[in-house]
Amino acid sequence: MTTVLDRSKAHSESDVQQWLRMYRQMLMIRLFEEQVNDLYTRALMPGLAHLYTGQEAVAVGICEALRLDDYITSTHRGHGHCLAKGAQLGAMFAELLGKEAGYCKGKGGSMHIADPDTGNLGANAIVGGSAGIATGAAFSAKRLNTGQVAVCFFGDGAMGQGLLYEVMNMAALWTLPVIYVCENNLYNEYTHNSETLAGDMLTRAVGFGVPGERIDGQEVRKVYATAKTMVARVRAGAGPAFLVCDTYRFHGHHVGDINREYYRSKQEEQQWKTERDPVKLMLDWLTTEKVANRAQLDQIQNEVKAEVEKAVQFAMAAPYPAVDRVAQDVYA
């Protein structure tokens, strides 16, 4: 690929590569979710799909600050976290379609993708349910002295779960290398969090002596920069941290949540989509800063699109697991 970059600005080559990588990753998640939406609405995908669209900068910015062997735990809205941590598109789609070639041999599905090879200990369909697992992974990292950190992704809905506060307390007591990342997309399913959250989110962590920060989760560079500092501090042994990323889910709670004006207005959605779209914000920045030219960005888009399409085709053609596999993997 021969593209001419305008390096008149003082951008280092490694910065440029990193920004483009983050842009590519966000775009990949965006296009992945568009495909999921399409598959689902054409009744080709079974079950439920909770799309990550609109929140891409959070997963990408944070995972960019992690090592491959660092741990994450994810949520029912987890496709973005899995991809950002390094999951392959083909095995992702295959899992969503319940195919043998999927990350969990089709046994987990959209809400349970786990990929230990990339440190992903699993998406979790119980809201806040993985807070213990992430903290336990940090416990292992500390005991085994591996230098790993664990990131626990959850939504603002999980702020209502007691488990989160139990483990945050222990993580602080035992100085565990874990970062609790709250993706505040404003809605607990179909309820605005003004109806579910008392007081201030950040202050809750402060009560445990856990330092917290609240940032704009739509700016991937901001998320990355914050995560980078936080990860370094946590990895160095400072104990847990809490990060609230303000973001927005562009779709409903799940694909079937279409008529949602009773809980949020079209106007509000439109405003986020036009003004606060993390992919577009990054694209604009890359262009304005002349980090990449239009042709180069188009090429990235075309490449990612082709990868996603190829992955869907692979997954569609992949076989279902043989029915006799149903009783396998219950016990180790």
Add this chain to the structure above:
Amino acid sequence: MTLGEAVREALAEEMRRDSRVFICGEDIAEAGTVFKVLTGLVDEFGKERVLDTPISEAGFTGIAVGAAMTGMRPVVDIMFGDFSTLVMDQMVNQAAKVRYMSGGKCKVPMVMRATLGASRRSAAQHSQSLHAWFAHIPGLKVVLPSTPYDAKGLMKTAIRDDNPVVFFEDKMMYKLKGPVPAEDYTIPFGVADIKRVGTDITIIATSSMVQVALDAAKMLEEFDISAEVIDPRTVWPLDEKTLIESAKKTSRVIVVDEGYERYGVTAEIASVIAEGAFFSLEAPVKRIGAMHVPIPFSPPLEDATIPTERQVFGAAKALCG
């Protein structure tokens, strides 16, 4: 050696053998648990491996699940089995399902120790026997030792198992004495133990009910009724073969368990016998479990809720009559 000492010895030996093993729970370090089962362990292994936790059962059980998934082998101490309610999501939706949901990629080698059993005058929230709940869930294994020998061998197997194992110890049995060999041994899961050989009736019993069954068997002896007493030792995996064979041999079966009778372990085992030995049976399988009431405080009331040797004796005599 007492049953409590056997549990402690198993834990100590496994902790010496494998540095990844640690115990966590409430008041387990210097206090050595409320039942003093773990007394002294903290002196040998330190507070990092005998880890006192806040009163956060769900939290530390969840941490154990995550630690187990990432290279450690935790043993979680749940002071009273009644507090199982607080850890159910972590055990049922997380620990039990991680293996399967991940398509076999992850494993959860952890042990949850809990107590069960009534008759300590501790009333409704400190006396239940809730092991059937866990036995209901695919992905978990459930162990109920009835002797010091079994407790030690089964605990070692539990710690070495790569799956989440729930290990129930009867609070009233911690002082029960029995022989335990000095050398290292384990007892495989899913192998029932015939505690007493007999020919006229089979009494299948778990945990402290094994002693009840043995006492009843002695009473039956005076009436020339030869009772066989079998302890499944693990209710999942369940040694169906041994139970069915005994039922076929004696043709009469009583199942005794301290959990609630309805929808409980006695019901499950009775159905296993009915399906596997129906045409050899002289009488319907008789179940004896805890009464379907919250465990009461007042001593005469509490005593009325749990199976006794007289009750088992009476039921056996009626079946053999």
